[in-house]
Amino acid sequence: MSRLSRTFHALRARREAAFIPFVTCGDPDLTTTRDLALAYLRAGADVLEIGIPFTDPLADGPTIQRASERALAAGTTMDDAFSLLSDLRKQSAAPLVPMTYINPVWQIGYDAFAARCQEIGVDGVIISDLPPEEGQEWVEAGKKHGVNTIFLLAPTSDDARVERVAQCASGFIYAVARLGVTGARSDVPPEIGELVARVRRFSDTPICAGFGFSQPDQIRQTITGTGVDGIVVASALIDRFEKVGREGAASFARELKAATVSEAV
Secondary structure, eight states: OHHHHHHHHHHHHHTTOOEEEEEETTOHHHHHHHHHHHHHHTTTSSSSEEEEOSSSSOOOOHHHHHHHHHHHTTTTOHHHHEEEEEEEHHHHOEEEEEOHHHHHHHHOOOOOOOHHHHHHTTOOOTTTTTOOOHHHHHHHHHTTTOOEEEOOTTOOOOOOHHHHHHHOOOOOOEEESSSSSSSOSSSOOOOHHHHHHHHHHHHSOOEEEEESSSOOOHHHHHHHHHHHHEEEHHHHHHHHHHHHHHHHHHHHHHHHTTTTSSSOO
16 A cells, blocks of 8 residues: 555545645745745645646646746756655655656656656656646556556546546546636635546545635535545645745644544545
Protein backbone atom coordinates (compact mmCIF):
# COMPACT_ATOMS: atom_id res chain seq x y z
CA MET A 1 0.00 0.00 0.00
CA SER A 2 1.43 3.38 -1.02
CA ARG A 3 1.85 6.27 1.37
CA LEU A 4 -1.07 8.05 -0.31
CA SER A 5 -3.26 4.96 0.03
CA ARG A 6 -2.39 4.61 3.71
CA THR A 7 -3.15 8.27 4.30
CA PHE A 8 -6.60 8.14 2.71
CA HIS A 9 -7.38 4.85 4.45
CA ALA A 10 -6.52 6.37 7.84
CA LEU A 11 -8.52 9.52 7.11
CA ARG A 12 -11.59 7.52 6.14
CA ALA A 13 -11.31 5.54 9.37
CA ARG A 14 -11.33 8.83 11.30
CA ARG A 15 -14.14 10.19 9.10
CA GLU A 16 -11.99 13.01 7.84
CA ALA A 17 -11.22 14.33 4.39
CA ALA A 18 -7.71 15.29 3.38
CA PHE A 19 -6.55 18.88 3.55
CA ILE A 20 -4.04 19.44 0.73
CA PRO A 21 -2.36 22.85 0.72
CA PHE A 22 -0.34 24.02 -2.28
CA VAL A 23 2.95 25.90 -2.15
CA THR A 24 5.03 27.15 -5.08
CA CYS A 25 8.63 26.00 -4.94
CA GLY A 26 10.96 28.99 -4.70
CA ASP A 27 8.33 31.63 -3.88
CA PRO A 28 9.92 33.97 -3.00
CA ASP A 29 12.91 31.75 -2.18
CA LEU A 30 13.59 28.14 -1.28
CA THR A 31 14.04 28.70 2.44
CA THR A 32 10.71 30.47 2.70
CA THR A 33 8.99 27.72 0.73
CA ARG A 34 10.40 25.03 3.03
CA ASP A 35 9.40 26.93 6.16
CA LEU A 36 5.90 27.58 4.81
CA ALA A 37 5.44 23.94 3.79
CA LEU A 38 6.50 22.75 7.24
CA ALA A 39 4.15 25.29 8.84
CA TYR A 40 1.26 23.84 6.82
CA LEU A 41 2.20 20.33 7.90
CA ARG A 42 2.23 21.42 11.54
CA ALA A 43 -1.17 23.05 10.92
CA GLY A 44 -2.61 19.67 9.95
CA ALA A 45 -1.96 19.23 6.23
CA ASP A 46 -2.51 15.59 5.26
CA VAL A 47 -0.85 15.78 1.83
CA LEU A 48 1.39 18.52 0.47
CA GLU A 49 1.27 19.68 -3.14
CA ILE A 50 4.40 21.45 -4.37
CA GLY A 51 4.06 23.53 -7.52
CA ILE A 52 7.14 23.54 -9.72
CA PRO A 53 7.27 26.95 -11.42
CA PHE A 54 6.88 26.92 -15.20
CA THR A 55 7.06 29.69 -17.76
CA ASP A 56 3.69 28.88 -19.37
CA PRO A 57 1.30 27.74 -16.60
CA LEU A 58 -1.86 27.29 -18.65
CA ALA A 59 -4.07 26.01 -15.82
CA ASP A 60 -3.08 28.63 -13.28
CA GLY A 61 -4.90 31.82 -12.44
CA PRO A 62 -3.28 35.15 -11.56
CA THR A 63 -2.40 34.30 -7.95
CA ILE A 64 -0.40 31.17 -8.77
CA GLN A 65 1.08 32.89 -11.81
CA ARG A 66 2.41 35.65 -9.53
CA ALA A 67 3.94 33.03 -7.25
CA SER A 68 5.53 31.25 -10.21
CA GLU A 69 6.92 34.52 -11.55
CA ARG A 70 8.52 35.31 -8.21
CA ALA A 71 10.02 31.82 -8.06
CA LEU A 72 11.37 32.00 -11.60
CA ALA A 73 12.79 35.47 -10.95
CA ALA A 74 14.66 33.95 -8.00
CA GLY A 75 16.19 31.40 -10.38
CA THR A 76 14.29 28.33 -9.16
CA THR A 77 15.05 25.19 -11.16
CA MET A 78 13.80 21.62 -11.30
CA ASP A 79 16.88 20.56 -9.32
CA ASP A 80 15.88 23.07 -6.65
CA ALA A 81 12.44 21.47 -6.54
CA PHE A 82 13.95 18.02 -6.09
CA SER A 83 16.19 19.35 -3.32
CA LEU A 84 13.20 20.91 -1.54
CA LEU A 85 11.17 17.71 -1.82
CA SER A 86 14.10 15.69 -0.49
CA ASP A 87 14.47 18.05 2.46
CA LEU A 88 10.74 17.87 3.24
CA ARG A 89 10.78 14.08 3.06
CA LYS A 90 13.51 13.97 5.70
CA GLN A 91 11.34 16.09 7.99
CA SER A 92 7.87 14.65 7.39
CA ALA A 93 6.14 11.35 6.61
CA ALA A 94 3.23 13.10 4.88
CA PRO A 95 2.69 12.34 1.18
CA LEU A 96 4.45 14.77 -1.17
CA VAL A 97 2.96 15.51 -4.59
CA PRO A 98 4.76 17.83 -7.02
CA MET A 99 2.67 19.52 -9.69
CA THR A 100 4.36 20.29 -12.98
CA TYR A 101 3.83 20.44 -16.74
CA ILE A 102 4.76 17.91 -19.39
CA ASN A 103 7.57 19.87 -21.07
CA PRO A 104 10.15 19.71 -18.24
CA VAL A 105 9.28 16.08 -17.51
CA TRP A 106 9.69 15.15 -21.17
CA GLN A 107 13.03 16.99 -21.33
CA ILE A 108 14.38 15.04 -18.36
CA GLY A 109 12.85 11.80 -19.63
CA TYR A 110 9.91 9.96 -18.12
CA ASP A 111 11.94 7.14 -16.63
CA ALA A 112 14.65 9.43 -15.28
CA PHE A 113 12.07 11.79 -13.76
CA ALA A 114 10.16 8.95 -12.11
CA ALA A 115 13.40 7.41 -10.82
CA ARG A 116 14.42 10.72 -9.25
CA CYS A 117 11.00 11.02 -7.64
CA GLN A 118 11.35 7.54 -6.15
CA GLU A 119 14.86 8.30 -4.92
CA ILE A 120 13.79 11.35 -2.91
CA GLY A 121 10.50 9.94 -1.64
CA VAL A 122 7.90 11.63 -3.84
CA ASP A 123 4.55 9.84 -3.65
CA GLY A 124 2.67 11.03 -6.72
CA VAL A 125 2.98 13.48 -9.57
CA ILE A 126 0.42 15.81 -11.17
CA ILE A 127 1.31 16.69 -14.77
CA SER A 128 -1.47 19.15 -15.33
CA ASP A 129 -1.32 19.34 -19.13
CA LEU A 130 -0.86 15.61 -19.77
CA PRO A 131 -4.13 14.13 -21.08
CA PRO A 132 -4.80 10.50 -20.13
CA GLU A 133 -5.06 9.57 -23.80
CA GLU A 134 -1.36 10.42 -24.17
CA GLY A 135 -0.14 9.50 -20.71
CA GLN A 136 0.53 5.78 -20.86
CA GLU A 137 4.30 6.09 -21.19
CA TRP A 138 4.48 8.28 -18.09
CA VAL A 139 2.03 6.04 -16.19
CA GLU A 140 4.23 3.01 -16.86
CA ALA A 141 7.37 4.89 -15.77
CA GLY A 142 5.60 5.91 -12.59
CA LYS A 143 4.48 2.37 -11.85
CA LYS A 144 7.99 1.07 -12.44
CA HIS A 145 9.35 3.41 -9.78
CA GLY A 146 6.42 3.33 -7.35
CA VAL A 147 5.19 6.85 -8.13
CA ASN A 148 1.45 7.47 -8.38
CA THR A 149 -0.02 9.30 -11.38
CA ILE A 150 -2.69 11.84 -10.47
CA PHE A 151 -4.81 12.90 -13.42
CA LEU A 152 -7.18 15.86 -13.53
CA LEU A 153 -10.82 15.55 -14.56
CA ALA A 154 -12.94 18.59 -15.39
CA PRO A 155 -16.74 18.95 -15.27
CA THR A 156 -16.68 18.83 -19.07
CA SER A 157 -14.95 15.43 -19.17
CA ASP A 158 -17.12 12.89 -20.95
CA ASP A 159 -17.67 9.39 -19.60
CA ALA A 160 -15.04 7.93 -21.92
CA ARG A 161 -12.38 10.15 -20.41
CA VAL A 162 -13.64 9.56 -16.88
CA GLU A 163 -13.39 5.81 -17.43
CA ARG A 164 -9.92 6.12 -18.94
CA VAL A 165 -8.66 8.13 -15.96
CA ALA A 166 -10.29 5.67 -13.57
CA GLN A 167 -8.31 2.87 -15.20
CA CYS A 168 -4.88 4.52 -15.07
CA ALA A 169 -4.88 7.05 -12.20
CA SER A 170 -3.46 6.14 -8.81
CA GLY A 171 -3.02 7.89 -5.48
CA PHE A 172 -6.05 10.06 -6.05
CA ILE A 173 -8.03 11.63 -8.86
CA TYR A 174 -8.01 15.43 -9.00
CA ALA A 175 -11.53 16.67 -9.67
CA VAL A 176 -11.49 20.20 -11.06
CA ALA A 177 -14.37 21.81 -9.23
CA ARG A 178 -15.18 24.47 -11.78
CA LEU A 179 -14.39 25.55 -15.32
CA GLY A 180 -11.57 28.01 -15.93
CA VAL A 181 -8.23 28.57 -14.21
CA THR A 182 -7.33 28.41 -10.54
CA GLY A 183 -8.30 31.21 -8.17
CA ALA A 184 -10.07 31.69 -4.86
CA ARG A 185 -13.88 31.79 -4.93
CA SER A 186 -16.54 31.84 -2.22
CA ASP A 187 -19.31 29.70 -3.70
CA VAL A 188 -19.80 25.94 -3.72
CA PRO A 189 -19.45 24.97 -7.38
CA PRO A 190 -22.55 23.07 -8.51
CA GLU A 191 -20.58 21.07 -11.09
CA ILE A 192 -18.45 19.18 -8.58
CA GLY A 193 -21.18 16.93 -7.18
CA GLU A 194 -22.15 15.56 -10.57
CA LEU A 195 -18.50 15.04 -11.55
CA VAL A 196 -17.70 13.15 -8.34
CA ALA A 197 -20.77 10.94 -8.83
CA ARG A 198 -19.67 10.06 -12.36
CA VAL A 199 -16.13 9.23 -11.25
CA ARG A 200 -17.47 6.97 -8.49
CA ARG A 201 -19.29 4.90 -11.12
CA PHE A 202 -15.93 3.87 -12.57
CA SER A 203 -13.45 3.93 -9.69
CA ASP A 204 -12.97 3.65 -5.94
CA THR A 205 -9.72 5.67 -6.12
CA PRO A 206 -9.90 8.63 -3.71
CA ILE A 207 -11.17 11.85 -5.27
CA CYS A 208 -9.87 15.26 -4.23
CA ALA A 209 -11.42 18.50 -5.43
CA GLY A 210 -9.55 21.68 -6.23
CA PHE A 211 -9.85 25.05 -8.00
CA GLY A 212 -11.51 27.86 -6.08
CA PHE A 213 -11.69 26.63 -2.47
CA SER A 214 -11.07 29.45 -0.04
CA GLN A 215 -13.33 29.25 3.03
CA PRO A 216 -14.04 26.68 5.77
CA ASP A 217 -17.82 26.70 5.27
CA GLN A 218 -17.38 26.24 1.53
CA ILE A 219 -15.14 23.24 2.20
CA ARG A 220 -17.60 21.73 4.71
CA GLN A 221 -20.50 22.08 2.32
CA THR A 222 -18.55 20.54 -0.55
CA ILE A 223 -17.42 17.55 1.50
CA THR A 224 -20.88 17.01 2.96
CA GLY A 225 -22.61 17.38 -0.38
CA THR A 226 -20.27 15.31 -2.53
CA GLY A 227 -18.33 12.95 -0.27
CA VAL A 228 -14.98 13.93 -1.79
CA ASP A 229 -11.95 12.47 -0.05
CA GLY A 230 -9.96 15.69 0.04
CA ILE A 231 -9.78 19.37 -0.81
CA VAL A 232 -6.84 21.16 -2.45
CA VAL A 233 -6.36 24.82 -1.50
CA ALA A 234 -3.88 26.91 -3.44
CA SER A 235 -4.69 30.51 -4.41
CA ALA A 236 -6.45 31.37 -1.14
CA LEU A 237 -3.38 30.33 0.85
CA ILE A 238 -1.01 32.22 -1.45
CA ASP A 239 -3.23 35.30 -1.16
CA ARG A 240 -3.15 35.00 2.64
CA PHE A 241 0.63 34.50 2.68
CA GLU A 242 1.11 37.59 0.51
CA LYS A 243 -0.96 39.68 2.93
CA VAL A 244 -0.02 38.40 6.39
CA GLY A 245 3.04 36.19 6.03
CA ARG A 246 3.82 32.63 7.09
CA GLU A 247 2.20 32.57 10.53
CA GLY A 248 -1.00 34.14 9.26
CA ALA A 249 -1.17 31.66 6.39
CA ALA A 250 -0.51 28.75 8.76
CA SER A 251 -3.29 29.94 11.07
CA PHE A 252 -5.65 30.06 8.10
CA ALA A 253 -4.53 26.54 7.13
CA ARG A 254 -5.57 25.28 10.57
CA GLU A 255 -9.06 26.72 9.99
CA LEU A 256 -9.27 25.01 6.61
CA LYS A 257 -8.12 21.67 8.03
CA ALA A 258 -10.73 21.92 10.79
CA ALA A 259 -13.40 22.05 8.10
CA THR A 260 -12.45 18.52 6.98
CA VAL A 261 -12.91 16.75 10.32
CA SER A 262 -15.61 14.29 11.32
CA GLU A 263 -18.49 16.66 11.98
CA ALA A 264 -18.07 18.02 8.45
CA VAL A 265 -18.09 14.63 6.71
